[in-house]
Amino acid sequence: MNYHHSVAGPASRWSIGPGASGIAGVLLAAHLFVAAACGESAAPAAVANATQLIAQVRNGRADVPRVELAARLEAAGFAGTLDYAIMRDNAARELSGRPDGVGWVSAAELKSADDAISREVAALRGPPEPPLRLAAIARLPGRPQIPGLRIVYINPLGDPADANPWHNILAHQTEGPPGTAHASALAQAANPTKRGVTLWVETDGTAYWATSERVIPTHGDGANRNDNKYIDNSKTYHSVVKTNTIGVEFIGNYPDVAKPVTPAQLQAWLVLVRFLQERYGIAPDNIYAHNWIDYKDTRYCEGCALAEAARSQAYQPTSRAGDGR
Numbered sequence: 001m002n003y004h005h006s007v008a009g010p011a012s013r014w015s016i017g018p019g020a021s022g023i024a025g026v027l028l029a030a031h032l033f034v035a036a037a038c039g040e041s042a043a044p045a046a047v048a049n050a051t052q053l054i055a056q057v058r059n060g061r062a063d064v065p066r067v068e069l070a071a072r073l074e075a076a077g078f079a080g081t082l083d084y085a086i087m088r089d090n091a092a093r094e095l096s097g098r099p100d101g102v103g104w105v106s107a108a109e110l111k112s113a114d115d116a117i118s119r120e121v122a123a124l125r126g127p128p129e130p131p132l133r134l135a136a137i138a139r140l141p142g143r144p145q146i147p148g149l150r151i152v153y154i155n156p157l158g159d160p161a162d163a164n165p166w167h168n169i170l171a172h173q174t175e176g177p178p179g180t181a182h183a184s185a186l187a188q189a190a191n192p193t194k195r196g197v198t199l200w201v202e203t204d205g206t207a208y209w210a211t212s213e214r215v216i217p218t219h220g221d222g223a224n225r226n227d228n229k230y231i232d233n234s235k236t237y238h239s240v241v242k243t244n245t246i247g248v249e250f251i252g253n254y255p256d257v258a259k260p261v262t263p264a265q266l267q268a269w270l271v272l273v274r275f276l277q278e279r280y281g282i283a284p285d286n287i288y289a290h291n292w293i294d295y296k297d298t299r300y301c302e303g304c305a306l307a308e309a310a311r312s313q314a315y316q317p318t319s320r321a322g323d324g325r
Contacts, residue, residue, distance in 0.1 A: 097158025197247030205264030
């Protein structure tokens with residue numbers, strides 16, 4: 001592939017390819033050196049204003065798509081700034097399902113990002129558009145903004161057709177203290193296949209998407225339950241396993257393992273689970289509690305109330321992801 005890693009190009013759109021802050025720092029230092037040599041101000045107002053605009057847009061939001069941030073910078077006249085160059089590259093990574101600063105950016109990825117940024121600029125400058133339906137939102141790459149859900153994409157989403165073929169959703173409760181979801185998600189992101197899950201939900205209802213949807217974390221115990229205590233295990237025994245099941249972990253039932261999830265967690269779950277159903281074409285009968293499919297802690301039924309609530313919505317996805325997965 002042709003990987004873009006220079007600042008060449010139209011004056012209003014210059015890009016940096018590798019890595020994030022390292023090369024950005026080098027470019028900024030070089031700019032300041034040249035500016036000083038030419039008698040220019042060492043702190044251009046445009047850069048400071050661009051930074052301020054980014055902070056303003058991010059204020060009060062859990063996460064903001066990099067495509068949107070780049071579009072707002074361009075619409076405000078800051079396309080010639082270093083802030084824009086970094087954001088444009090990260091928009092390209094975002095649409096490919098990569099976190100900020102991770103990996104080189106190809107020319108094809110940059111073109112896709114530029115097209116998306118241009119569409120976003122047009123939307124910002126035009127009349128308000130009707131909101132997208134959940135089915136359309138669920139097909140988006142990057143950082144889809146889901147109405148009614150605060151979600152942070154530690155790892156953005158790619159093309160859903162390239163995701164692991166998830167056929168089931170499994171609700172876990174981690175028996176960890178409140179306030180640890182973000183740290184747990186970051187640890188998962190640092191070692192994606194370790195024991196854990198793709199998504200972590202804090203007691204305040206904030207969800208953290210920790211790993212690429214193409215990666216398989218280690219969760220569940222092989223669907224070893226076959227006593228039909230909660231559901232018919234003939235359909236789950238050694239079948240609902242990590243390779244086909246996306247996991248969602250709920251923080252907070254510590255030190256009392258029987259403590260239910262918070263109202264905010266339940267509300268977030270009922271929105272999040274519909275998004276997952278739409279994105280991967282998962283029927284409500286394929287939503288499970290960990291205790292339903294594995295022999296777990298006998299002091300409580302892990303994930304049972306969550307799975308029951310999700311199934312009770314009877315939400316049917318409008319289409320199957322990948323047409324036949």
